[in-house]
Amino acid sequence: MAVEVGAKETTAEARRVPPTPVSASVPQIDLGSGSQLYERLGQVGEGTYGKVYKARNRETGQLVALKRIRMETERDGFPITAMREMKLLQSMCHENVLKLYEVMILKGSVYLVFEYMDYDLAGVLAHPKLQYDESHAKCLLRQLLEGLRYLHKKGVLHRDIKGSNLLLNKCGDLKLADFGLARLHRRGRNADYTNRVITLWYRPPELLLGETKYGPEVDVWGAGCIMLELLTGKAPFQGQDEISQLEQVYNTLGTPDTERWPGVVDLPWYHLVRPKEARPSAFRERYASLLSPAALELAEQLLSMNPAGRPSAEEALEHRYFSEKPLACSPASLPCIEGDWHEFESKQRNKRRHGAASTTNNAEARAVRAGTTASGRPSGSLSVESSQTSTAAKRSYDEVAAGLSPTTAGGDASAASPEAKRTAVRPYDASHGNTQAISVTMLDSSTAVDPH
Ligand SMILES: Nc1ncnc2c1ncn2[C@@H]1O[C@H](COP(=O)(O)OP(=O)(O)OP(=O)(O)O)[C@@H](O)[C@H]1O
Numbered sequence: 001m002a003v004e005v006g007a008k009e010t011t012a013e014a015r016r017v018p019p020t021p022v023s024a025s026v027p028q029i030d031l032g033s034g035s036q037l038y039e040r041l042g043q044v045g046e047g048t049y050g051k052v053y054k055a056r057n058r059e060t061g062q063l064v065a066l067k068r069i070r071m072e073t074e075r076d077g078f079p080i081t082a083m084r085e086m087k088l089l090q091s092m093c094h095e096n097v098l099k100l101y102e103v104m105i106l107k108g109s110v111y112l113v114f115e116y117m118d119y120d121l122a123g124v125l126a127h128p129k130l131q132y133d134e135s136h137a138k139c140l141l142r143q144l145l146e147g148l149r150y151l152h153k154k155g156v157l158h159r160d161i162k163g164s165n166l167l168l169n170k171c172g173d174l175k176l177a178d179f180g181l182a183r184l185h186r187r188g189r190n191a192d193y194t195n196r197v198i199t200l201w202y203r204p205p206e207l208l209l210g211e212t213k214y215g216p217e218v219d220v221w222g223a224g225c226i227m228l229e230l231l232t233g234k235a236p237f238q239g240q241d242e243i244s245q246l247e248q249v250y251n252t253l254g255t256p257d258t259e260r261w262p263g264v265v266d267l268p269w270y271h272l273v274r275p276k277e278a279r280p281s282a283f284r285e286r287y288a289s290l291l292s293p294a295a296l297e298l299a300e301q302l303l304s305m306n307p308a309g310r311p312s313a314e315e316a317l318e319h320r321y322f323s324e325k326p327l328a329c330s331p332a333s334l335p336c337i338e339g340d341w342h343e344f345e346s347k348q349r350n351k352r353r354h355g356a357a358s359t360t361n362n363a364e365a366r367a368v369r370a371g372t373t374a375s376g377r378p379s380g381s382l383s384v385e386s387s388q389t390s391t392a393a394k395r396s397y398d399e400v401a402a403g404l405s406p407t408t409a410g411g412d413a414s415a416a417s418p419e420a421k422r423t424a425v426r427p428y429d430a431s432h433g434n435t436q437a438i439s440v441t442m443l444d445s446s447t448a449v450d451p452h
């Protein structure tokens with residue numbers, strides 16, 4: 001099936017993709033009386049907390065996403081993550097934040113009804129043909145930062161920035177989604193939060209080192225990772241567990257020191273996973289040929305090891321990168337793919353293509369989600385007190401983490417999604433460089449935000 005390339009771009013014979021596998025092998029679900037209102041069209045997501053379906057409102061024809069909240073595994077009643085998501089989304093209204101239309105309760109199942117988004121960023125970045133150029137990447141990053149600016153102004157931390165939680169529609173709008181780990185944050189209030197949040201690849205070093213007092217800077221780090229992913233096609237730090245994640249960060253950004261990050265030695269796990277030797281940053285060496293000087297500077301700031309050195313989303317939007325040519329294209333000029341393309345469809349496609357191979361990868365992915373992978377862990381260059389092996393290091397780290405973290409509730413639920421990424425890296429071309437109302441029924445949301 002031909003791909004419709006971009007609202008405005010039509011040349012790309014190259015951008016042909018197989019038919020969208022949205023409704024393939026989706027088990028039938030009974031929506032009870034709701035099925036009279038919504039016609040289910042297919043599955044588009046399988047999250048930690050339930051399945052996401054594409055559906056059409058029979059009366060208005062409007063497309064929606066129905067996120068079914070998994071209740072079977074809940075022993076303690078309604079899941080707190082769903083409560084949080086509802087409570088926070090009710091209070092938000094911004095073009096870069098997903099709209100929650102309503103909450104539907106059918107035969108004991110709860111569905112969140114969202115505006116429908118055709119793609120997610122993890123899906124489109126794994127798309128075999130679609131490639132963003134610099135103006136596209138800039139447009140997407142700007143929308144991400146606009147969304148974060150809004151959230152942070154409202155005192156909300158997202159705490160799970162990653163490609164599959166950044167949704168896109170065919171108009172080119174990018175919206176922040178999945179507020180299951182989000183929480184309210186009061187500046188100046190030294191509250192303790194869990195540090196076992198944020199998918200591993202996007203988790204900032206302070207959380208990996210045990211920090212429990214943090215703020216919007218944790219989302220800004222995620223934006224830095226997404227920026228590099230957009231510009232190079234590859235997530236910059238792809239650890240398999242917390243220790244290898246830290247190693248990857250140190251390999252690129254250098255080891256932390258008290259000059260650049262005065263408080264680092266006081267972080268709970270700093271001494272447990274102390275680097276064996278000091279290393280300088282290799283960031284510029286690694287990325288100078290791929291990014292314009294302004295892009296390089298902004299990415300380096302967003303990925304400042306010291307959280308205090310990161311700009312706010314608002315400051316990042318003021319960076320000269322956004323006024324340098326090529327300028328960000330308009331959302332409507334972003335290339336669009338025919339049909340739907342989320343991480344889910346992308347994984348389904350890989351499964352069909354690679355069969356057994358992808359089964360292995362998925363098993364590994366699940367292990368990584370659970371933070372338990374032992375296989376393939378790189379030999380550690382981080383020393384653990386009394387130079388234990390890497391496995392022992394991981395064990396001690398986990399033991400200490402379990403003891404020190406105020407709660408581990410958010411941890412595994414949010415853990416890594418090491419979706420296979422395009423690895424094609426495009427060199428930086430210097431010539432470019434010069435130049436609502438929500439109805440919620442039957443729910444008492446007063447308990448929606450827990451202390452962590
Ligand atoms: N409004 C929507 N429109 C289209 N697709 C959506 C929508 N909301 C979610 N999805 C798809 O479903 C996937 C899972 O949704 P979501 O992230 O909200 O669930 P989750 O259970 O919290 O997932 P995870 O734990 O994997 O992050 C998303 O990555 C996205 O691809």
Ligand SMILES: [Mg+2]
Nearest residue numbers: 047164165178
């Ligand atoms: Mg998600």
